[in-house]
Amino acid sequence: MVSPAANVVIEARNLSKVYRDFWGRQKVRALRALDLTVEKGEIFGLLGPNGSGKSTTIKILLGLLFPTGGEALIFGQEATQVSKNDRIGYLPEESYLYRFLNAFETLDFYGRLFNMPAGERRDRSKQLIETVGLSAAARRPLKEYSKGMTRRIGLAQALINDPDLILLDEPTSGLDPIGTKDMKNMIVGLKEQGKTVVLCSHLLADVQDVCDRIAILHQGELKELGRVDALLRKRDLTQIQSTQLSPEVEKEVCDLIRARGGQVLSTENPTSTLEDLFLSIVQESEAKPGKRAMPDETNRE
Amino acid sequence: MVIEKPVLPTWEWLFGQSDASAAGAFFEFFKVALILFVLGLFVGLIVSVFRYGPARGLQNYLRVLRQAPRDLLGISPRRVLGLAVLAMREAYRRRVWVALMLFFIVLMFASWNLAPNSDQPAVIYLNFVLTAATYIMLPVAVFTAAFSLPQDIKNHTIYTVVTKPVRPSEIVLGRILGFSVVGSGLLLAMGTASYIFVVRGLDHTHQITEEDLLPETHRGRIVNFQGETSNNDRHRHSVDIEARNFYPEFEISSSGTVTRVGRSAADAGLRAGDRVTAIKGEPLTEKNRDQKLRGLAGRSLSDVQLSLIRDGKKIDLTVPRTILETFTGTNRGHKHRIVTRRSGTDKTTATHAVGPAEGMFLARVPQYGSLRFRDSKGDPQDPRTWTFNEQGVNIGKIFSYRSYIRGNTLAAAIWTFDGVTPEKYPNGLDMDVNIRVYRSYLGKIDAPVVGSISVRNPDTGKRSREQIFSGKDFTIERMQIARKVWSLDDELIDLFADGLITPDGRTEVWISCMDPGQYFGMAEADVYLRSRDASFTLNFIKGFLGIELQIILVTALAVFFSTFLSGPVSTLLSFTTVLLGFNKDFLQRLVRSVLDPELAQQAVAYKRVYGGGPIEAAYRILLQLNITSELETSPLTSAIKVIDVVIMYVVENVLHLLADFEQFLEVQYLSYGYDIPWDMLIQHSFSVISFMFATYILGYFILKSRELAR
Structure with a gap:
């Protein structure tokens, strides 16, 4: 029997974040006492308007920001531990990639960062480029890519290490409807492979289509948390x-x-x-x- | 250029001198590292508490400390390589190769104006290429390294890197290595182009025809031919061919066997493999070999009688003297070998073959001795302290590096050299002498001040007769004490066999000034023996390695600054560091002038920098006071001085952390024709590695404690 704790992938306990200026004066309280748990194998959506604290939450979980209070754990490790990144894939809001590299070089570079041997990097890069449909443009530098192509290579780099947890920030942003559908299919496919996906998006329809559970944030506070179908069901109709x-x-x-x-x-x-x-x-x-x-x-x- | 401070052996530099007068660099490094470590712990805690509040600040501080050993030691070579390759690609994308193009363009046009009439064209050519390479590469290294990380943070590309299992230490190290490799690649290309430019640019020869030479006669007989070579590369060389210095055209080994035979000797019947038993009827023995071989010389086309043994049979041959080898006079730091042949068929004409320039590109390997003095009475010891005189006379110069000896007295400068063996010096003692001449009266200004030089056995006191030389100021004179010298008893004696050098290879070289009232000034490094010259090509490579070390150092500093500053600010700070590093000695003197009350009291002192500390300097500017005038005593000036002392105390400690770019003397060594000691390169490599290590550790802590998504 698997203990409940072993199933927990992300745990935020009383997490808060205050942005301060150089002199230590408080500028913005971005997150207030967030309690959140994401379990293995689910697709979890973070929703909220601009400035609600979604990106701050993701960045704290990735160790890009340090919490002002509370604790963020990923796979039971502190979010600032580098070793947790072995099992994480991250697609940022904009695909922040090196535009002078081509698709193969990009994936090879990120593969190196996971300490993957050359042969494995080559095979994995080839497979991912085919999966995201960029085989024809694999040798072109990313600066020549459209936004949709950049999102797709961004997703490929997030999957280079075959991660257990994938954090997607606005995954369908900039994609055409076909690309959006492919992305959603891919997200569902990842879930079928037993992976955990956390995504935040403004496109509520996308979230509704793929997410098992969602959390709604507003002004840094958690307003709603639960299963999508349960939250949306109108029991009196x-x-x-x-x-x-x-x-x-x-x-x-x-x-x-x-x-x-x-x-x-x-x-x-x-x-x-x-x-x-x-x-x-x-x-x-x-x-x-x-x-x-x-x-x-x-x-x- | 004179090497004022010979390079210490690396072991001594690392672990200190045997007399423990100075701690070694190794201990200094650990001392500074320990201070930095303690200071870092303290400052880190303060900054963390200030930024995150007491509880969270302490928690973050302890977290960073807890994770540090694993992050610093558990680096992955593959990840570092990946980041290094990325840095290289980035540098290429930023078009660093434009620097190379710029260098090539500079080289293309440089030869038009470079040193057309210089006495030392090689020095100027070398100085030019080395300076150009350094001054082009330093900014390139700073710009590429200082902008990379801030640009990644600004563009958020760092997000996709730090969310992988990449340690901050690997980001710092990868960048330092990547940009260093780019710098090395550029320098390699620049070095190759520079070598070709210098060697080919100065490569030339001259021609000599019969019309160029005029015979000089004495009592009706021609004694020599004098003239000049053709004008090539905007200069000529004087030529002086002794009419009595022609030899038969063959070479002979030490055992008396003929090894190579020229045409005229072959026509006379000589063959390679013949063994010469007698010259001009006098038998050739081991003892008289040198003397008899000198007897081969004579007038051109005159004959020499040789007795040979060929295949066990005795043969007598007559061989004509047809060849003469000599050198042109030295001009612009080089000379040419001349081979003059006189043909037996056409007795009136000679052909002169002039070889390539020799002595232009030097890599002198000086062997230094220890210097002591005898005073004007010839006394070796100071009567007050009963110690050997380490100083001569001070003639009133502030720069007290050199001591002076008075002419026409018993005063002498004595160098003692070790390790002088016949194997190292088979032809006698080759040495470079660089003395300063101080004239207490003008006399004939164009007449040189005369000096004498002799050799003495330090154990037995046996000495050679003095050779006379002309002392020229600011000139490195090449001198030779031949293997055979005249003794005080007018005997021709051998330096080694006849006891002028001790069996364990020690000898003394004595230099005196012979002109009354004039002085010679010298320091320990002014006279050195030259057993051999090192390879110029290798020295050239070493010179570029010296630049390479500076590039790596600058790259490491720029990457370090970029971990916490924006691109433009880290660039500015890197340049400031380099600028201060090139003036570290001045800064140290400035600091000492404020902190050391004894030095500050001295009215005239070479080491003193006038004007006081920053506040005093500002005060002087405000009141338009001369920097050398003493400030009036008042409560205000006293307060200014106290504040300056506090500031300078801080500056003094900060200076310890400043890279000393003045120490990188490889470029000067190469330009001025000295072999760059491996010890120097190794020591500088250690320094650079230490700085890389420090920037690696500090860069890690800064990056680790920084919120990259802010």
């Missing part, structure tokens, strides 16, 4: 979806609900998301190049 429903049957159903004391708030045909529409058009275009995409007419009014 029921949604019925059906096909082949004639207006008469629809009226009968509504009457029955009212007769039983319920209240019908609305009946309507649900719309697809623009993302779904975009993806279906691109998929059809790829399947039949040169033809104008014709989405399903039956679903159109």
Whole structure:
């Protein structure tokens, strides 16, 4: 039996951070008494508006900032311990990479930092470049990359050491819908491999799609923490979806609900998301190049 | 250039001299390291408490201390190499190779104006390339190293590095190594180009034709041919060919066997392998060999009778004298070998082959002796202290490095040399003599002051007859005491066999001034023996290694400053450190002038720097006071002096941490033709490694305790 503590990957205890100026005067209280636990194998989302303390939390967890109070533990080690980084992958908000290196050189460099032998670095770099779809541009310097390509090589460097914990700061920022979908698929794939993912994002839909649990921060305080499905479920509302429903049957159903004391708030045909529409058009275009995409007419009014 | 302080042997430098007069560098290093360690612990605690408050500050402080041994010792060569390679790529991206282009362009145009009429073109050429390389490379090293880390922090690229298992120590070390390798690569290219530039740039020869030489006759017979070479490279050399110095064209070994035969001797029937048994009918023995061989010389095309043994048979041959080897006169620090051949078929003409320049590129290996003096009465000891005179007369110069001996008295400067063996000095004692001449009356200003030089056995007192020489101020004169010298009894004696040198290889060289009322000034390093010269090419490499060490030192300092300062500020601080390092001696004298009351009281002192400390200097500027005038005594001036003493006390201690760039004398050694001792390079390497070590440790602690995401 695995003890609960062994399952805990990240633990923040009463974590707080105050930014001070050179003379030690308090400028900003970025984080207040944050208590947080992330368990092995889950996708955890940190949400909050700008200045809510998300990035500060991530930076403290990575040892880039030191907490003013409390404690941050990763794999049971202090966040300032260098050795914890052996099992961590980090994709920063902007892909802060050396723009004069190409994709292979970038991954080779970061592989060296994990003390990987040359052969292993070569194989792993090749595999990751294929995974993130940059094989055609692998020898071009990063300064020639688009933002989406840079995000993808950024993700590849975060995975170079096959980490157990991946911290992603705005992972879908700058990606087109296809790239976003690929990124989300990749995040889910990482979870399926048993890895723990912590991400913070402004794009709430992305978080909703992939996260198991989320924490919502505001003004440095934890406002909400729990499973996504539990937090979003509206227990006093029921949604019925059906096909082949004639207006008469629809009226009968509504009457029955009212007769039983319920209240019908609305009946309507649900719309697809623009993302779904975009993806279906691109998929059809790829399947039949040169033809104008014709989405399903039956679903159109 | 005179080497004032001979380089100590490395062992002595490291662990101190046997008389314990000075502690070795090793102990000094540990002393400074210990002080820095204690100071670092204290300052670290204060800074941490100030930044994070008492409890959290102490916690962070203890955390850094706890993690330090593992971080400092557990570095991974692969990670360091990775970071070093990244630094190299970055330097390349910053186009450091432009420095190389700049250097090449400078070289291309330099030869147009460089030393067209100089007496020492090699010194000027070498000085130029070495100075250019140093002054181009130092800023390049500072700029590349000082901007790298701050740029990474500013661009946040450091985030993706420090979130890997990289220790701050590895970041510092990787950068120092990477940028040092870049510097080395550039220096290698500059060194190669410089070598070609210097050697090819000064390579030349001359021509001599019959018309260039005029015969000089004595009683109707030609005694010599005098003239000049052709004008090449904007100079000529004087030529003086002795008419009686022609030899037969063959070479002979010490056993009397003919080893090489020229055309005229071969035509006369001589072959390689013949053994010469007699010259001009007189048998050749081991004892008289040198004398008899000198008898081979004579007028051109005259014949020499040789008795030989060939294949066991005795043969008598007559061989003509057709070849003469001599040197041109020295001009611009070099001379050329001349080989003159007179053909047997055409007796009226001679061909003169002039060789390449010799003696232009030197790597002299001085063997120093110890110096003592005899006073004007010839007394070896000071009557007051009963110790040997270590000083001569002070003629009133503030710079008391040299002592003076008075002319036409019994005063003498005596050097005692050890390790003088026939193997090292087969042809006698070659030496360089560099004396200062002090004239107490003008006399004939263009006439040299005459001196004498002799050799004496320190045990038996046996001495050679004095040789006379002309003392020239500010000139290094090459002198030779031949293997055979005249004794006081007018006998030609051998330096080694006849007891002028002790069996264990000790001898004394005595120098006296012979002009009454004039003085010779000298110091221990002014006279040295030259057993051999080292390879100039190797010396050139050593010279560039000296620059390389300075580049590494500057790189380490710039990387260290960049761990806590922005790029421009670390650049500025690095340059300031280099500037102060090049003037460390002056700063030390300045500090001592304020702190040492005895020195501060002296009206005239070579070591004193006038003007007081910073506050006093500002006060003098404000009141427009002369720096040498004494301040009036008042409560204000007394307070100023006290504050200056406190400031200078701090400065004195800070100076200990300053790299002494003045010590890097490799460039001067190379330029002025002295072999750079390995001891010097090793000692400087130790110094640089010590600084690298210190910057590595300090850089680690600063980076470790720094929040890189702020």
